[in-house]
Amino acid sequence: MRQVIGIVLLLNGLAVLGAALTGNLPNWPPGQADIHVAEQAGTPLIHLGGEEHPSEGGVISIWNDISISNSIFTMWLVMGILVVIGVLSSRAVSEVPGRFQGAIELIVQGLVSFMKDAGGPRVVRYLPLFGTLFLFALVSNWLFLIPLVGQIELLHVPTADYHTNLGLALTGFIWYQAAGIRQNGWSYFTRWVNFPAFKEGPLVGAVMLIFVGPIELFSELFRILTLTLRLWGNVWGGEIVLAVLASLLFLPSLVLPFVGLELFIGFIQAFVFAFLVLLYIILALESHAGEEHEAHPEAHPDPSHAARPEVAHAA
Amino acid sequence: MSLAWLGAGIAIGFGALGAGLGIGIAASKVAEATGRNPDAANAIRTNGIIIVVFAESLGIFSFVIAFLLQGKAL
Numbered sequence: 001m002r003q004v005i006g007i008v009l010l011l012n013g014l015a016v017l018g019a020a021l022t023g024n025l026p027n028w029p030p031g032q033a034d035i036h037v038a039e040q041a042g043t044p045l046i047h048l049g050g051e052e053h054p055s056e057g058g059v060i061s062i063w064n065d066i067s068i069s070n071s072i073f074t075m076w077l078v079m080g081i082l083v084v085i086g087v088l089s090s091r092a093v094s095e096v097p098g099r100f101q102g103a104i105e106l107i108v109q110g111l112v113s114f115m116k117d118a119g120g121p122r123v124v125r126y127l128p129l130f131g132t133l134f135l136f137a138l139v140s141n142w143l144f145l146i147p148l149v150g151q152i153e154l155l156h157v158p159t160a161d162y163h164t165n166l167g168l169a170l171t172g173f174i175w176y177q178a179a180g181i182r183q184n185g186w187s188y189f190t191r192w193v194n195f196p197a198f199k200e201g202p203l204v205g206a207v208m209l210i211f212v213g214p215i216e217l218f219s220e221l222f223r224i225l226t227l228t229l230r231l232w233g234n235v236w237g238g239e240i241v242l243a244v245l246a247s248l249l250f251l252p253s254l255v256l257p258f259v260g261l262e263l264f265i266g267f268i269q270a271f272v273f274a275f276l277v278l279l280y281i282i283l284a285l286e287s288h289a290g291e292e293h294e295a296h297p298e299a300h301p302d303p304s305h306a307a308r309p310e311v312a313h314a315a
Numbered sequence: 316m317s318l319a320w321l322g323a324g325i326a327i328g329f330g331a332l333g334a335g336l337g338i339g340i341a342a343s344k345v346a347e348a349t350g351r352n353p354d355a356a357n358a359i360r361t362n363g364i365i366i367v368v369f370a371e372s373l374g375i376f377s378f379v380i381a382f383l384l385q386g387k388a389l
Contacts, residue, residue: 040382226372233375272368 012251038150038239042071042161045154070154071161078139078158107135118275119282126281129175133168134274140164141235141266145259150239160236162228169227172277173220180284188284192217227276234269238262323384330377337370 044067089104097105111131115123140159149155158164180188190196192213198205242262246255345363349356 229379230368230372230375233372233379237375237378268364268368272365275365 008253009251012253015252037243038160038236039156040161040236041163042069042156043153044069045073069161069163070156071158071164074143074149074155075140075158075164077155078136078143081139082135115278118278119285123278123282123285126175126179126278129172129281130274130278133172133277134270137168137231137270137273138267141270142263144235144239144242144262144266157235157239159231160239162232165228165232166224168231168273169224172227172280173224176277176280176284179281183285192220223276223280227273231269231273234265238265319384323381326377326384327381330374330381334370334374334377337373338367341367341370 046068048066048068085104089101093101108127108131111134112124112127115127115130137159140157143149143155143157144160150157150160187196194208194213195205197208238261242255242258245258246252341363345359348359352359
């Protein structure tokens with residue numbers, strides 16, 4: 001144990017010495033901190049249109065810069081990794097799975113069983129969305145492990161760029177609205193414009209129409225924001241924490257526990273992102289069924305509606 | 316302009332305070348529930364993580380706001 005600590009300290013000293021000799025020691029001389037903190041958003045690699053430097057001054061801009069940024073490039077790499085793994089695992093599917101196919105099957109079965117636990121068998125059809133969001137976010141979050149990602153111009157962790165997360169959140173948003181409309185038809189819109197509530201009395205109907213409807217509508221839009229910012233803040237903040245710790249302390253290996261923490265956070269956040277989209281899908285599918293259930297208890301003798309735990313309203 | 320830095324500090328400070336309190340309360344209840352019913356530890360842990368994330372995301376929002384304010388002050 002003592003030897004291990006000694007070796008670690010020696011390696012740290014050598015790293016600091018090497019950095020000092022090559023002039024790469026951060027924060028030295030004091031007062032000239034040069035910590036390389038990851039950018040909030042990707043920087044354009046190929047400029048296609050719009051303004052050249054739209055986000056100078058820290059203004060979050062979405063519309064006025066059309067370019068292929070480094071996070072888009074890295075996103076293509078992530079997509080390439082996932083597609084290659086998918087093709088390799090499905091090219092020669094055998095009855096007795098090998099080690100690689102077994103690992104992939106374990107992942108997919110884990111996702112399917114989780115979806116069944118959360119929303120019953122009928123949400124398994126949304127496995128492509130759920131699994132893609134989860135795996136994409138997971139691989140993106142874990143990209144920071146690879147050296148040079150986030151440090152050089154060409155590579156930027158995709159989920160540390162809020163544009164990517166906004167795209168993912170919008171995909172989930174459109175998907176769950178479409179699922180709700182498909183399941184419930186026109187009655188899906190009574191979540192926001194609840195005219196049938198006038199049957200309960202004019203006061204109830206007016207309250208539902210004036211207060212509850214707009215609040216519901218606002219919370220729908222707020223879901224996009226929270227999904228985007230939760231993932232982005234965690235991943236980007238984690239990168240900043242790692243950069244600051246690696247450069248402030250004169251013991252660079254102290255950053256290693258935090259690398260483990262970031263691995264955990266990356267997994268949890270990818271999982272939570274996908275799970276929240278799944279939860280919104282479940283809520284959209286059940287949108288109107290609950291109220292009908294109360295109105296005509298004998299018309300829908302489906303116990304699964306009532307038995308399902310509703311963690312979701314915390315969202 | 317330096318007031319923006321003050322605002323950034325206040326934002327992350329109070330945001331972290333609230334998020335920390337919330338996560339602490341939720342985690343203590345998770346620990347209690349696990350102790351009372353150790354068989355359901357896995358389900359409790361999954362639910363606990365999902366609930367804690369809601370509190371955590373508020374802290375993340377304050378972090379983002381603090382960083383935006385800090386960028387404004389530069």
